[in-house]
Amino acid sequence: MHSRRLLIGLVPLLLVATACGEDGDDTSTSDSGKKLDKVTLTLNWYPYGEHAPFYYGVKEKIFEKHGIDLEIRAGQGSQKTVQATAAGQTDFGWADTPAVLSGVDQGVDVKSLGVMLQTTPSSVQFFSDQNIKTPADIKGKTVAGTAGDALTKTFPIFLEKNNLKLSDVKIQNTDPAGKIAAVISGKTDALLGYASDQGPTMADKAKKDVEYLRFSEHGLNFYSNGLIAGQKILKQDADLTKRMTTAVSEAWAAAEKAPEPAVAAMEGASEQLPPKAVLTEQFATTMTLLHTESTQGKAPGLNTEADWQETIDIFAEAGLVKNPKAPSDYWDSSALKG
Numbered sequence: 001m002h003s004r005r006l007l008i009g010l011v012p013l014l015l016v017a018t019a020c021g022e023d024g025d026d027t028s029t030s031d032s033g034k035k036l037d038k039v040t041l042t043l044n045w046y047p048y049g050e051h052a053p054f055y056y057g058v059k060e061k062i063f064e065k066h067g068i069d070l071e072i073r074a075g076q077g078s079q080k081t082v083q084a085t086a087a088g089q090t091d092f093g094w095a096d097t098p099a100v101l102s103g104v105d106q107g108v109d110v111k112s113l114g115v116m117l118q119t120t121p122s123s124v125q126f127f128s129d130q131n132i133k134t135p136a137d138i139k140g141k142t143v144a145g146t147a148g149d150a151l152t153k154t155f156p157i158f159l160e161k162n163n164l165k166l167s168d169v170k171i172q173n174t175d176p177a178g179k180i181a182a183v184i185s186g187k188t189d190a191l192l193g194y195a196s197d198q199g200p201t202m203a204d205k206a207k208k209d210v211e212y213l214r215f216s217e218h219g220l221n222f223y224s225n226g227l228i229a230g231q232k233i234l235k236q237d238a239d240l241t242k243r244m245t246t247a248v249s250e251a252w253a254a255a256e257k258a259p260e261p262a263v264a265a266m267e268g269a270s271e272q273l274p275p276k277a278v279l280t281e282q283f284a285t286t287m288t289l290l291h292t293e294s295t296q297g298k299a300p301g302l303n304t305e306a307d308w309q310e311t312i313d314i315f316a317e318a319g320l321v322k323n324p325k326a327p328s329d330y331w332d333s334s335a336l337k338g
Helices: 002-018 049-059 078-086 097-105 150-161 176-185 198-206 231-236 238-257 259-264 276-286 305-317
Strands: 027-029 035-042 068-073 092-096 110-115 122-127 142-145 170-173 190-194 210-214 225-230
Touching (some): 035 078, 035 238, 049 068, 049 259, 049 276, 068 238, 078 092, 078 097, 078 110, 078 225, 092 097, 097 110, 110 231, 110 238, 122 198, 142 150, 142 176, 150 190, 150 305, 176 198, 198 210, 225 238, 231 238, 238 259, 259 276
Parallel strands (some): 142 170
Antiparallel strands (some): 027 035, 110 225, 122 210
């Protein structure tokens, strides 16, 4: 964990020092002689299975086809990725939609170019031996959550939709990195996390089966992770923005059709990379989150105004957004066309 903290601490410095174009060398040449734009993408966290499509897109030269030489960087949370993207410290970001809504609410100059994870992976996660089968079964349980994050903010709405009160459950305020340990050690009965992230890791560490109460299966769905850009690049390089958005959508569509090669493309992506079995499960779960009923059959990243409005309304109710705006204030619908 010590080395992990050191690496996290270096991320902001690296972003400032190497932001695209600041050294005057913002293009490269492909093996075939094609001129490419050097582009940086900062993730929401260290690479895990959800991110396989980006690495697969690089390996299969999908980004290169669109004139992009893509550098993928680890992040340190969606909120910081949103801030770095708005500040121009990275060309594009990969971040959770609630962090985008909250950022815009606070005056951060950033927009979504399309949400890929249109079904939320938010869930209550626990070992099978807890014998939790329905939301009613978590009454009296202790759940690890992180104060102020989107999961903890929306959990009361999840409870309300399932005829429970916040007082029916004890929330143990826990650092994000400590939630898995809290469940494994027995300090808490469950945690609030993403089914596409913590669950497979917890199962691997404890060698025990993990089960989920997914918010989306119990009355509450909202947008999760997607591609974002700052207003500067949106205004100054609309062509690059559209090429990047199209390439990302194509990379995700290609990865969905080739799950094993997509996961294999992540080899060497990070010293903190989860084991292959965990990556595979994370990726498989991620692929179940790409659409809502209104976007089934459409390209990854194509959103609807109605889905955006539903997400905005939920986070206004949760108190994460104080001054809700129209979907167009958060989302550039022109970046990706169906």
